[in-house]
Amino acid sequence: MKKMNVIAFMAMFLPLWAAAQFTISGKVVDGSGQRPLVGANVTVNQYSSQTDANGNFSFRNLRGGNYVIKVTFLGFNTYSQTLHLSADQTLNVGLQVSNFVTDAVIVKATRASESSPTTYKNIDKEELAKNNLGQDLPYLLNQTPSVVVSSDAGNGVGYTGIRIRGSDPTRVNVTINGIPYNDPESQGTFWVNLPDFASSVDNIQIQRGVGTSTNGAVAFGGSLNIQTTTRHDTAYAELNSAGGSFGTLKNTLNLGSGLMADKFTIDGRLSAISSDGFIDRGSSNLKSFFSSAAYYGKKDLVRVNVFGGKEKTYQVWNGVPEAKLRGESDALLTHYYNNQGVLYFTQEDSLNLWDSDGRTYSQFRYNNQTDNYNQTHYQTLYTHTFNPALSFNTALHYTFGKGYYEEFKNGASLEDYGLNSTLFGGTAGQETDLVRRRWLKNDFYGLTYSLDYSPSSEYSIIIGGAYNEYDGDHFGEVISATLPVSSINQQYYLGRGLKKDFNIYGRIDFQVGRARLFYDLQYRYVDYAITGTDKTLTEQDLQYYHKFFNPKAGITYSVDNHSNIYGSFAIGNKEPNRDDYRYALAEAMPQAENLKNVEVGYRNAGKVYNFGINYYGMFYRNQLVLTGKINDVGEYIRQNVPTSYRMGFELDGRVLLSKDLSWGANITLSRNKVKNYTEYMDDYDNGGQVSNTYAKADIAFSPSVIAGSDFSYKIAKGLEATLLSKYVSKQYMDNTSNEDRKLDPFFVNDFRLRYNIQARKLKNIGLTLLVNNVFDEKYESNGYTYSYMYGGQITENFYFPQAGTNVLLGLNIKL
Known part of the structure; x- marks a missing residue:
């Protein structure tokens, strides 16, 4: 099997080739024909490019046949034309000023473009829809560069995660319509709280590295900039149903009014997803909704979004012990005795x-x-266009979340929770079985804004920012126990987090000959207070302030009409999270992390193939990592490591191999190191902790090779088959480069078959068959490890196995 994997992996990156014959070129100007439109987006079938400083574009080496040319530019009506290519074609496209403000203005301030010195990938709703059969959003992004995804339940439903360039979700900035989505305290993203959110997404831009200035915490690995449903001019109804392995079932209903009275639209979605999960009892019961109403005027756009989700998932976040996974009886017996009374x-x-x-x-x-959580988002987005050169965009938002996870605890006592057993018919300190719940209730609200001034194609200026507040309560309660009075319902701790986050940024880019220069300066202020008691019954009264300056600069040089070279340098600063503050040692308080990011790349778009290659260097100071160090109450803490870095090359491209066969591929080759790392282990033989120091070791969960591939073949009209492949090299689960604490490399292949037809009264009937892991690869994409001294060094590894071959079948009906 390993030999087959190597052969298949090499086949993913055979030399590209394609026959070539004709050219489509032209110029894009405004309706008067006087002003060239620089940076207009031009697509020819699946290939895209942007106009240069003179408004010109070119697509060379195209086979003869039918092509759809589409031209879009902010503030102008979309141009679309179908032509049969049998000779070179020259098009002069005059775009007319739109009678409406377009939804693209909402996210423009946080987006990169073809002329930006930023490494990014755009994903549209059509691409998301191809695999949207119930798995969570990270799994729909699995084929994008430098991405590794994982699932606690093993089948992509329920709790899922995404890493970009090895950076975990707490270092990936996520915005929805420019509004921060990361939890302000933990800084993580929990897609399980918004099940089937992809069904209401119009497009996503994934920026790797620091990227452009955005709202929320700075991106330390990448950012996901998401835009939800945009304008539909005609009424529609869409039903998506899917089902398959592990009892997975998804039903989604989308409805829209289309443009009413030339000014108003209403859109809505209801979704339900359930699954038993690949892991025993790894079940999920998920529900969500999305609603949006919009007003389109000649100069104004108002959109109100209300969306949310409700999840109930069984807890499978402890993983599988290595001895159990490997089927090693002696090792499993050792594991059992080492953990008896602790885990079982x-x-x-x-x-x-x-x-x-x-x-x-x-x-x-x-x-x-189980884990139970409800989350509801309210967004009011407003855009005003003063004139073609000046527009203002702002948003008010509020998010409410509340939920808990419930746990059974055997052999505990109420006194452990600060309660009195005698009040419930027991004796002081009496051992009992009990059930507890740990709650989180929070409010997140604020304002975002941006002002865009683009008087000509020569330069543009954007000023933006945000003010956000988070108010979160953390509390726990014992709800029952095996005492004479079994119903307890007593709260045993209550803590509060209050975080205020302000930022302002200014961005300018301007043309100098064939070069376009870019400057982006951001100031961010964070005020964070932690009060009350925590789950250890420790009193907290903490206050922290951070002032960050995050500058960025870059240059993009246009080689010709369809290719450019870019380079940028950016500095990002990021505050510690809630647990870093709560568990910190008094003599070693956590420091803010600092990142210096270099990006250099080449992009070539518009030919029969699209291609990009870039080098990145991400140099960290004071990166916070788990070291095994504990505080005075036995909690494991993250500590700053002085120096660490990530360096690598990313390649991403797509080629039309024939009229019906296309191939997209990407690969990341990287080195990810932490210098002077000290590992701490509990010493149960002598008390205290022992330590080991490493001069240079690999950063945890940072594979040196990540590769993706998809071959798509159009079998017949409306029928397409695709082979999706993903290779991830070995990953270490801590920062020691210890071969006994790693995830093995894996190479997984999925097969997708899609058939779409039009009926008399139906816009589309579509069937999708998705066979995941067709070769039944046995692999684990996530895990954790810890070591201690107990009659010698003992290492405990836990893994999250992913499902073998499994199937999802989907039906799509559009009215």
Whole structure:
């Protein structure tokens, strides 16, 4: 199997070739014909480019046949033409000023363009829809460069995660219509709270590295800039249903009014997803909705979005012990004795450890060992165009979230939770089984804005920023126990986090000959307070302030009408998260992280193939990592490491191999190192901790090779088959480069078959068959590890196995 994987991996990157014959070229100007439109987006079938400083574009080496040419530019009506190419074609396109303000203005301030010295990838709703059969948004982005995804339940439904260039979700900035989505305290993103969100997404731009200035915490690995539903001029109704392995079922209904009275639109979506999960009891029960109403005027656009989700997932976040996964009986027995009384409390738990399947094992047996959360977002977006050169965009937002996770605890006492057993018929300190819930209730609200001044194609200026506040309550309660009075319902801790986040940025780019220069300066101020008690019953009264200056500069040089070279340098600063502050040692308080990011690349678009290559260097100071160090109450803490870096090359391209066969591929080759890293291990033999120091080691979860490939073949009209491949090299689960603490490399192939036809009264009937992991690769995409001294060094590894071959079948009906 390994030999087959190597052969298949090499086949992903065979030399590109394509026959070539004709050229489509032209110029894009405004309706008067006087002003060339610089940076207009031009697409010819699946290939895209932007007009140069004179408004010119060119697509060379095209085969004869039918092509759809589409030209878009902010503030102008879209131009579209179908032509049969049998000779070179020259087009002069005059775009007319739009009677409406377009939705693109909403996210323009945070977006990169073809002329930006930024490394990015655009994904449209058509591309998202191809795989949208119930799996979460990270899985729909799996084929983009430098991305690794994982799923706790093993099948992409429920809790999922995405890493970009090895950076975890707390370092990936996410905005929805320019509004921050990352949790302000943990800084993570939880897509399970917005199930089937992709069904209401119009487009996503993935920026890698620091990227352009945006709202929320600075991107330390990448950013996802998401725009939701935009204007539909005609009424529509769409039903999407899918089902498949592990009892997975998805139903989605989309409805829209189209443009009413030439000014108003209403859109809505309802979704329900359920799955048993690949892992035992890894179930998910997910519901979500999206609603939007918009007013389109000649100079004004108002859009109100209300959307949210409700999730209930069984907890499978503890993973599978390595000995259980590998089927090593002696090692499993050692693991059992080392953890008896810590992980496994009952005879039923012990039997489950021995008798269950190694790849689908789940530790928890309590029926309601679940995570439950509701989240609702309210957004009011407003854009005003003063004149063709000046526009203003602002948004008010509010998010409410509330939920808990419930746990069964065996052999505990109410006194451990600051409660009195005697009040419930027991004796002081009496051992009991109990059920607890840990809650999070939060409010997040604020304002974002941007002012865009583009008087000519020679330069543009954007000034933007935001003010946001987060108010979150963290509390826990014991709800029941095996005491004479079994119903407890007593709160045992209550803490609060209050965070204020202000930023302002200014961006200018201007043309100098064939070069376009870019400057972006951001100031950010953070005020964060933690008060009350935490889950350890420790009193907290903490206050932190951060002032960050994040400058960026770059240059893009236009080689010709369809290619450019770019380079940029950016500095990003990022504050520690809630747990970093709460668990910190008094003598070693966490410091803000600093990143210096270099990006240099070449892009070539508009020919029979699109191609891009770039080098990146990400140099960290004071990066926060887990070291095994504990604080005075035994909690593991993250510590700053002085120096670490990521360096690599990314290649991304697509080629039309024949009239019906296309191939897209990407690969990342990187080095990811932390210098002078100290590992700490608990010493149960002598007390305290012991340490090991490493001069240079690999950063955890940072594979040196990430590659993706998709071959798409049009079998017949409306029928397309695609082979999707993903290779990820080995990853270490900590920062020691220890071969005994790693995730093995994996090479996974998925097969997709899509058939779309039009019926008399239906716009589309579509069938999609998605076979995931067609070669039944046994692999793990995530895990964790810890080591300690107990009669010698012991290392405990835990893994999250991913599903073998599994199937999803989807039906799409559009009215």
